[in-house]
Amino acid sequence: MSDMPASTSPLLIVSLDQAPLVSLLSSLNHATVSAGAPRAIKKALRNESTGVIVFLVTDPQSAELAEQGFDYIRHGLADKDRLLVVAHSSDYEPNALHWIEAFDINHFLCLEPAREEINCHIIQRCVKTWSRTVQLRAQYRAESDLLMSVTRLSRSEERLPDLLASFCDSLAQISCAAAQCRISIDRDGSATLKHHWPQQEQHNASFTKALQLPSLPSYLQRALTECKPQIDLLPEQSMFSALADQLERPLSSYLVFPLVVYDRVVELMVFLIPEDAMDSVSIRQIDVITKASEQLTMLLERREAERRLKQQYIRLKNTLVELKQTQTQLAHSEKMATVGQLAAGIAHEINNPLAFVLSNFGSMNEYLDSIFTMQSLHEQFLAAIDHGNQSLSAELKSQISASRGEMDMEFVCDDIRDIVAESRDGLNRVKEIIADLQSFARGNDATPVPLDLATSINQTLKLLKPFIDEQVTIQVDLAEAPDLKCHAGFVQQILTNLIKNALQALQGISHPDPNITISSRINGETLFISVRDNGPGIAPDAQKKVFDPFYTTKQVGKGTGLGLSVTYNLARKLGGDITLRSNPNEFCEFTLSLPYPEQQPQVASASKETAPLSD
Structure with a gap:
């Protein structure tokens, strides 16, 4: 018999001759696939939906083919689920007991006309069982x-x-x-x-x-x-x-x-x-x-x-960027406000030298008139000598002597030197003030540089000189310390804010000896810089809020409340911290702590100073 192609039919008929099964197959409502050789059986079994295999056994040859199929399914494929049915003729009895024990045969059908209905029912039940098995597998x-x-x-x-x-x-x-x-x-x-x-x-x-x-x-x-x-x-x-x-x-x-x-x-x-x-x-x-x-x-x-967490992270990240930008803007705004206050205060410091320089210009103008007059007389005297006019030369000589006495030329010459020296000193003072102010205003370079603490404090005190009352004593006591590489501009801005606050705390109070002490010390790998005044101090309930933005203990219009907040943020940017210690009516002390970076070369530099103020 020719091999038929595999299909999706659940029923496979294995026989050398289908004639004995024609009547039975016509009673079934299922499509069938037929195979008559071992190779055809293997090909048909590739389809997983084929699960009921009916072997027609009518003689020893078909029995041998059936046994090969049993062995391939049960042992070769190790398939225990497919249903094996043996249909045999009434005149040939297969070795049923051996096949049941060896191959787990599910049913034996005797192809007698009287049993056709039963056989058909058994096969249909097998097909339903297999369909349920396929469904369960799925x-x-x-x-x-x-x-x-x-x-x-x-x-x-x-x-x-x-x-x-x-x-x-x-x-x-x-x-x-x-x-x-x-x-x-x-x-x-x-x-x-x-x-x-x-x-x-x-x-x-x-x-x-x-x-x-x-x-x-x-x-x-x-x-x-x-x-x-x-x-x-x-x-x-x-x-x-x-x-x-x-x-x-x-x-x-x-x-x-x-x-x-x-x-x-x-x-x-x-x-x-x-x-x-x-x-x-x-x-x-x-x-x-x-x-x-x-x-x-x-x-x-x-x-x-x-x-949601990613969205929140993005929002927080954007907020952090905005916060950093706002902090930078606040620091810059506070610095510019301080620059404005310093500029207003040092205007007097600039006006004084400029005033006497301008006054000296008036004296210089008079002295120049006298010098030009004497120069004109000398030129006339030399011309008279060249022309041999003895009487005119004698008259001019007498006139020169009289004018020299009247103009006091020796005093004029000495005074011109003094005026030039005074003007030079005054203009140099103006130059120093402007340089200090520019150094403070432009201190935004983020490149770490060695901190010259004494110079920074000296520049700060020069800038704040117009705000320093004559009765206030300022002492600077700096410990010898290794150089600290940091943002020097930030340090100077912090010092300016702290010293200015100390000066403002001492204004308008009755104290026999108002003083401010600026000191530094080394503890381990940290540099501590303290600014202490003996003013009224800060109340305990206010000490917790002094670093909060827009919090101020000053009167309305006297402060923005950003100075100490910006100071705190600058200290954090430097990797350090700032703390407050105060007893009401005794003292107030702010301490800036700055860590030394790891593996920083330790080079001794700073010195101990007292009252570094200079004109």
Whole structure:
């Protein structure tokens, strides 16, 4: 017999001659595949849907072919699930006991006309058993796929919509659904058909009608309320009649699987189960679906938490950038405000030398007139000598002597030297003041440089000289310390703010000996710089808030409340800190601590000074 191609038929007939089976096969409503050689048998068994194999045994030759097939299936393929049926003629008895023991034969059929109906029933029952086995296998695979999709959701970076689609397909396989759809649930409870299968256009209206969208029927509302999978009979068959007609399968039950994120259903997966598959979903599979629902909810909530966390991180990052920019702007604004105050204060310091320089210009103008007059007389005297005019030269000589006495030229010459020296000193003083002010205003270079603490304090005190009352004593006591590489401009701005605050604290108070002490010390790998005054101090309740932005103890209009806040932020930028120690009516001391960077060369430089103020 010629080999027939493999098909999706569950029934395989193995025989050398099909004539004895013609009557039986005509009674079956199943397509069959026939094979008459070992190679053809192996080829037909590649199709997993072929699970009922009927071996026709009528003589020793066909018995040998059957035994080869048994051995290949049970031992070669190690397949214990396929159903093996032996159909033998009434005049040939196979070795049934041996075959049952060796190959686990399921049925033996005697091909007698009287037994044809029984034989047909046995084969049909085998086909149904195999179909159920295939269905269970598909459901088990679907269970595995379902759990795998949940696992992939927890580990994979795959797109969430793709993973949910795979999850939905696995649920459809488990429930043996004839149709499925996904419904998106808005926050107001309205529903939108997101996806459906089969995907033919005509099914769209049928799904919408059956599910009563955009509102939801009561059985779907229950899934929204309970947030758990629901499986039950369809309440109104008429609502699904159009869809059932299109599917050509009557629908009888449903499975609703809600996707829950933080106690809110965001999507419903609806599976419509046909009548012939009502009993396909077992209690065990319902448990699997329930467990998968719990795991999926946790994973979706984790994904949502990660998404929110990323958004919050981005917002915090942007806020931090804005905060740093604002801090930089505040520091710059406070510095410019200090520059403005210093500029107003040192205007007097600049005006004094400029005033006597301008006054000296008036004296210089008079002296120049006298010098030009004497020069003119000398030129006339020399001309008279050249022309031999003795009388004129004698007259001019007498006039020169008289003018020299009247103009006091010796005094003029000496005074010009003094005026030039005084003017030079005054202009140099102006130059120094402007240089100090520029050094303070432009101290934004972030390149670390060795800190000359004594010079920084000296420059700061020069800038603040107009604000220093004559009765206030300022002492500078600096310990010998290694050079500290840091942002010197920041340090000078901090010192300016602290010393200015100390000077303002001593203004308008009655104290026999108002003084400010600026000191430094080394402790381990940290440099401490302190500014202490013996003014009224700061109240305990205010000490906790002095570094807060816009907090000030001064009168309205006397301070912005940013000075100490900016000072604190600058200290943190330098990697250090600033602390306050104060006793009311006794003292107030701010201490700046600056760490030495690791592996910094230790070079002794600073010295101990007292009152570094100089004009």
